[in-house]
Amino acid sequence: MNKFLLAPSIIAADFTHIADEIAACESAGADWLHVDVMDGHFVPTITVGPLFTEACKRATKLPIDVHLMISEPEKYLEAFAKAGANNITVHVETCPDLTGTVKKIKSLGCTAGITLNPATPASALDSALPFADLVLVMSVVPGYSGQVFMPEMIGKAEEIRNKLNALRSKAHLEVDGGMSEKTIPLMVQAGANVFVAGNAAFKHPQGVGQGIKALRASVV
Incomplete structure (x- = not known):
C-alpha cells in the first residue's frame, strides 16, 4: 500500500473522453478518484452531482472521494x-x-471527511475532529x-496534523x-498524506x- 495517496480531480479531465481519462488514472497508479461537487451557491461554480458520481463509479474500481462544496449538504448525503x-x-x-453530519455520513456506509476554507481557522473543526476519517486542507x-x-x-496543515496526532x-x-511536483513535497513535510491534483494530472x-x-515521483 502506498504511504502517500494521489487522488486526481476528475473535474479537470476531458469530459468528452471521461471513461478513457479514468482508465488512464487507474493505469498510472492513482489511488482514489476525487469528485468536486459545486452548487453555484456556496461557491460560484456549478459542476457535477450524484448522476456523474454514479457514472464514475461504474467506470472505475478506485475509491470515489467526493468533496461537497454545496449549501445544505445534509440533504444530499444519501x-x-x-x-x-x-x-x-x-x-x-x-x-x-458538523459532528452530526459526520455521523450521518458514516451511518450511510461511507467514510467521513471534514474541511474548511482557507480563511476559516483550524479550531473550527475541533468538535468533529475526533470523529473524522479524513481532514481536507484547502x-x-x-x-x-x-x-x-x-x-x-x-502552517494550517501542520496545525491540523498536530491536532490529529494529539488525538491519536x-x-x-x-x-x-495547486498541488504539483513542487508543492506536494511541502505538504508532505507538513504531515499530509493524500494529495488532490487537477491540472497537474490531467493537463x-x-x-x-x-x-x-x-506527481508520484515527487513523494517517493
Missing part, C-alpha cells in the same frame, strides 16, 4: 452514498452540526480549478489546491498517465 461515494467530505461553513479558495497554491496553508487519530490529512503535456507518474 444520494451521493447511493451513487457510490466511498468518502464524503463536507465544509464546516455549511454544517451547523490550499486555494474553493470554487475554481487551476488556482495558485497558498503557501500560508502549510488515524484520519487522513488531504490537501487540495500534463504528455497526458494524464505521465502527469500522475510525475
Whole structure:
C-alpha cells in the first residue's frame, strides 16, 4: 500500500473522453478518484452531482472521494452514498452540526471527511475532529480549478496534523489546491498524506498517465 495517496480531480479531465481519462488514472497508479461537487451557491461554480458520481463509479474500481462544496449538504448525503461515494467530505461553513453530519455520513456506509476554507481557522473543526476519517486542507479558495497554491496553508496543515496526532487519530490529512511536483513535497513535510491534483494530472503535456507518474515521483 502506498504511504502517500494521489487522488486526481476528475473535474479537470476531458469530459468528452471521461471513461478513457479514468482508465488512464487507474493505469498510472492513482489511488482514489476525487469528485468536486459545486452548487453555484456556496461557491460560484456549478459542476457535477450524484448522476456523474454514479457514472464514475461504474467506470472505475478506485475509491470515489467526493468533496461537497454545496449549501445544505445534509440533504444530499444519501444520494451521493447511493451513487457510490466511498468518502464524503463536507465544509464546516455549511454544517451547523458538523459532528452530526459526520455521523450521518458514516451511518450511510461511507467514510467521513471534514474541511474548511482557507480563511476559516483550524479550531473550527475541533468538535468533529475526533470523529473524522479524513481532514481536507484547502490550499486555494474553493470554487475554481487551476488556482495558485497558498503557501500560508502549510502552517494550517501542520496545525491540523498536530491536532490529529494529539488525538491519536488515524484520519487522513488531504490537501487540495495547486498541488504539483513542487508543492506536494511541502505538504508532505507538513504531515499530509493524500494529495488532490487537477491540472497537474490531467493537463500534463504528455497526458494524464505521465502527469500522475510525475506527481508520484515527487513523494517517493
